[in-house]
Amino acid sequence: MVRHTATSVVTIERYIIEQESLHPAATGELSGILYDLALAAKMIASKVRRAGLADILGATESENVQGEIQQRLDLFANEIIIKAMDHSGRLCAMASEEEADIIPIPAQFKTGAYALLFDPLDGSSNIDVNVPVGTIFSVLKKVSAGAHCALSDMLQPGVKQVAAGYVIYGSSTMLVYSTGQGAHGFTLDPLLGEFLLSHPDIRIPEHGRYLSVNDAYEQHWAEPVRALMRRYRGLDGKREAMNVRYVGSMVADFHRNLLGGGIFAYPPNAKNPGGKLRLLYECNPLAFICEQAGGAAIDGTTRMLEVQPTELHQRTPIYVGSRGDVEIACEVLGQER
Numbered sequence: 001m002v003r004h005t006a007t008s009v010v011t012i013e014r015y016i017i018e019q020e021s022l023h024p025a026a027t028g029e030l031s032g033i034l035y036d037l038a039l040a041a042k043m044i045a046s047k048v049r050r051a052g053l054a055d056i057l058g059a060t061e062s063e064n065v066q067g068e069i070q071q072r073l074d075l076f077a078n079e080i081i082i083k084a085m086d087h088s089g090r091l092c093a094m095a096s097e098e099e100a101d102i103i104p105i106p107a108q109f110k111t112g113a114y115a116l117l118f119d120p121l122d123g124s125s126n127i128d129v130n131v132p133v134g135t136i137f138s139v140l141k142k143v144s145a146g147a148h149c150a151l152s153d154m155l156q157p158g159v160k161q162v163a164a165g166y167v168i169y170g171s172s173t174m175l176v177y178s179t180g181q182g183a184h185g186f187t188l189d190p191l192l193g194e195f196l197l198s199h200p201d202i203r204i205p206e207h208g209r210y211l212s213v214n215d216a217y218e219q220h221w222a223e224p225v226r227a228l229m230r231r232y233r234g235l236d237g238k239r240e241a242m243n244v245r246y247v248g249s250m251v252a253d254f255h256r257n258l259l260g261g262g263i264f265a266y267p268p269n270a271k272n273p274g275g276k277l278r279l280l281y282e283c284n285p286l287a288f289i290c291e292q293a294g295g296a297a298i299d300g301t302t303r304m305l306e307v308q309p310t311e312l313h314q315r316t317p318i319y320v321g322s323r324g325d326v327e328i329a330c331e332v333l334g335q336e337r
């Protein structure tokens, strides 16, 4: 981690521009998208920070498309991102975990060459208890013809992402993103109101200390998953036991493991045979970041980034984190099949 003096700080804007200059053919559009997202993140952070004070908490009466109870902050974060991004002329459309369909760019604005997919406030069931939540985003290049986005622009495998990232609203607010040249982290300085480079070129340890999984589903797991978890816990004598850490907020669990090493797993279970987490809004962007940091991600059999999406709100199992620990998942799940 670099330590900056007051005069040597690198803002996210400067960093994005410097990265862009490495690509002579770059138009600046992608940089603009990232910068707009950083602004949206600051706006969401300021609301999350005040959530305990403002009368904004609590479930609304509506249920979102995933059938979960929405918290008001989810709706707020969703709206902030849409409003921050819809008028820039850089996007052809957006898709949000909170919306059933593709979100078109309003007719009065220009459209652009990229599609943005996002989970505005992941881990939202934790908001009421002051546990970190996050925003996750994925940027794809438009592949369909015509000015507007087609479903095919959204349903691209994760390897096609041109940028991805997340924001964690924790003890500090951090934004981590990648455009395919490593994963870089920025911490929000609340006094300056700027994201400052704090974690350049993050590298996840080859093997990790932490296992993040919801054990309550053990009785609903298939035997291969149980065998894998026994391996991680050192119960089969084949490796040292990992420490279990499960916040229940994917961004928070992922972020800790990215920095400290480990694996986050949400295997299929009898209640969610296809997994719970969303391929396009959660798993692909975090898999992209993880690979860029030297880690790996699979759905149990296939590299996550190679899974061909078939629907916008598709769910998937996931095992993501340190490369060595994900390889163990491949080995044990493969053997037990």
Ligand code: FDP
Binding pocket: 122, 123, 124, 125, 126, 214, 248, 249, 250, 251, 276, 277, 282
């Ligand atoms: P939440 O339901 O609170 O939004 O994205 C869904 C998610 O949180 C992840 O952030 C989290 O890792 C997971 O669900 C927790 O699910 P379980 O309660 O089933 O473990």
